[in-house]
Amino acid sequence: MMHESRGGFGRLLATALVALVLTIVPIPTAISWVRPDWLLLVVIYWSLVSPRIAGLLFAWTCGLVIDVVSGTVLGEHAFAFLLIGFLTHRLQLRMRIFPIWQQAFVVLLMLLIFQFLVFWIDGMTGQAVMTWHRWIPALVGAAIWPLITSVMDTVNRRFAR
Amino acid sequence: MATLSSDSRPIIGRGPSLGARFFFLALISVGIMVLDHRQGHLDSLRQWLLSGVYPVFRVVDVPFNAWDWVGSSFADRTRLREENDKLAAELRVANLRLQRLESLTEENRQLRDLRTASAGIADRSLIAEILRVDLDPFRHRVLINKGANAGVYKGQAVLAADGVFGQVDRAGLGAAAVILITDSEHATPVQVNRNGLRSIAVGTGEIAKLTLPFLTVDSDVKVGDLLVTSGLGGIYPAGYPVGEITKVERDAAETFAIVEAKPLARLDRDREVLLIWSEPVPSLDSAPATDAASATAPSTAAAAPKPAP
Numbered sequence: 001m002m003h004e005s006r007g008g009f010g011r012l013l014a015t016a017l018v019a020l021v022l023t024i025v026p027i028p029t030a031i032s033w034v035r036p037d038w039l040l041l042v043v044i045y046w047s048l049v050s051p052r053i054a055g056l057l058f059a060w061t062c063g064l065v066i067d068v069v070s071g072t073v074l075g076e077h078a079f080a081f082l083l084i085g086f087l088t089h090r091l092q093l094r095m096r097i098f099p100i101w102q103q104a105f106v107v108l109l110m111l112l113i114f115q116f117l118v119f120w121i122d123g124m125t126g127q128a129v130m131t132w133h134r135w136i137p138a139l140v141g142a143a144i145w146p147l148i149t150s151v152m153d154t155v156n157r158r159f160a161r
Numbered sequence: 162m163a164t165l166s167s168d169s170r171p172i173i174g175r176g177p178s179l180g181a182r183f184f185f186l187a188l189i190s191v192g193i194m195v196l197d198h199r200q201g202h203l204d205s206l207r208q209w210l211l212s213g214v215y216p217v218f219r220v221v222d223v224p225f226n227a228w229d230w231v232g233s234s235f236a237d238r239t240r241l242r243e244e245n246d247k248l249a250a251e252l253r254v255a256n257l258r259l260q261r262l263e264s265l266t267e268e269n270r271q272l273r274d275l276r277t278a279s280a281g282i283a284d285r286s287l288i289a290e291i292l293r294v295d296l297d298p299f300r301h302r303v304l305i306n307k308g309a310n311a312g313v314y315k316g317q318a319v320l321a322a323d324g325v326f327g328q329v330d331r332a333g334l335g336a337a338a339v340i341l342i343t344d345s346e347h348a349t350p351v352q353v354n355r356n357g358l359r360s361i362a363v364g365t366g367e368i369a370k371l372t373l374p375f376l377t378v379d380s381d382v383k384v385g386d387l388l389v390t391s392g393l394g395g396i397y398p399a400g401y402p403v404g405e406i407t408k409v410e411r412d413a414a415e416t417f418a419i420v421e422a423k424p425l426a427r428l429d430r431d432r433e434v435l436l437i438w439s440e441p442v443p444s445l446d447s448a449p450a451t452d453a454a455s456a457t458a459p460s461t462a463a464a465a466p467k468p469a470p
Contacts (some may be wrong), residue, residue, distance in 0.1 A: 027295065029298075056183055070297040070302075074206070075192070078186075082190060089179055134299060
């Protein structure tokens with residue numbers, strides 16, 4: 001199923017960068033809330049595939065970048081990313097042998113936890129965004145999880161040493 | 162639960178356990194959250210981080226700019242002529258208005274001088290371009306291509322062609338994040354142009370809506386009233402148009418009326434905005450003009466802010 005790989009910190013950075021670009025590339029405002037949390041999905045993928053390279057520090061740093069980009073309280077997304085990274089690392093061995101739909105379901109749970117955490121910290125530090133639209137990125141993220149894994153696996157195989 | 166086998170790191174040179182590392186990083190996260198939120202100690206760190214991410218913003222923006230360039234270089238002749246005619250017409254109207262404003266501004270200046278009021282008048286301005294990147298769909302923030310290098314500072318007022326746009330939220334070195342007046346965390350001190358009634362226009366998170374939650378049911382507002390900045394709060398200089406009242410709902414049983422307004426600036430369409438520097442005007446006789454900008458500015462720049470060279 002998932003392609004085992006070692007090494008390739010470069011690949012890690014490259015995919016994270018692509019995910020960051022996808023996060024900020026402008027799309028019509030009418031569908032802007034559909035955009036999944038690309039970077040988080042990439043973090044989950046790498047934490048599953050090569051946890052030795054994509055450690056907690058990687059997840060935390062990605063979250064911090066999102067904080068800087070979206071202008072939230074510094075550390076908010078960093079903490080949320082960190083928690084999801086931690087959960088993925090703990091469940092890693094089990095998740096890897098799951099069938100893909102089951103994996104997508106676990107990812108959905110993680111994305112919902114992530115959204116809730118961000119929502120919660122938003123509420124503590126200022127104005128939380130009170131709209132049900134906020135939960136859609138989690139659904140979209142889980143829905144495209146099979147696609148993401150297959151694309152990333154392909155990239156992985158292509159650029160493996 | 163097999164904790165040992167779920168730890169996939171090499172056995173030799175493991176370092177601290179997963180839980181310990183999680184705990185450590187979580188502690189740091191909470192620490193910087195508190196520092197950033199409570200005291201705002203991390204502003205300079207933010208500035209550096211924003212500057213670090215800036216190249217990525219630039220990379221995203223470039224293809225769109227290139228597309229614009231291609232579009233404009235191959236624009237057909239009739240369209241250019243139409244556009245030219247339209248601009249010429251607009252310029253005529255604007256010039257007419259300007260003539261009237263010149264005298265009004267002069268009069269205004271004299272009156273202010275009489276009152277020795279210190280309400281700020283826009284002193285210097287600079288055109289900035291909005292980068293085409295989406296920051297967060299649920300917050301109204303944009304990134305502009307001028308930063309601390311150009312003298313941009315946190316809390317600076319940003320205007321669009323038709324009205325107030327927002328204020329600088331964070332200033333990086335070559336870029337700055339601007340919070341729009343419709344962001345749900347933003348409030349603009351305004352007054353009704355017709356009668357000078359002061360209030361606060363709060364963003365709703367919707368791009369075409371502001372609310373004025375602090376107007377009582379018997380306050381004198383009606384649909385169509387123009388809202389201008391009141392100059393209170395010290396961020397926006399007084400007298401710039403903010404929005405137009407679109408809805409007034411009075412329920413005699415309530416204390417406050419439901420008042421909504423529509424921002425005049427085209428917040429989701431404008432590509433160029435104006436950064437303004439407005440110092441409180443020192444009493445005019447005591448401050449001889451120190452530089453060219455402040456010598457010419459009080460009379461002309463307030464009426465029609467021009468880009469600083």
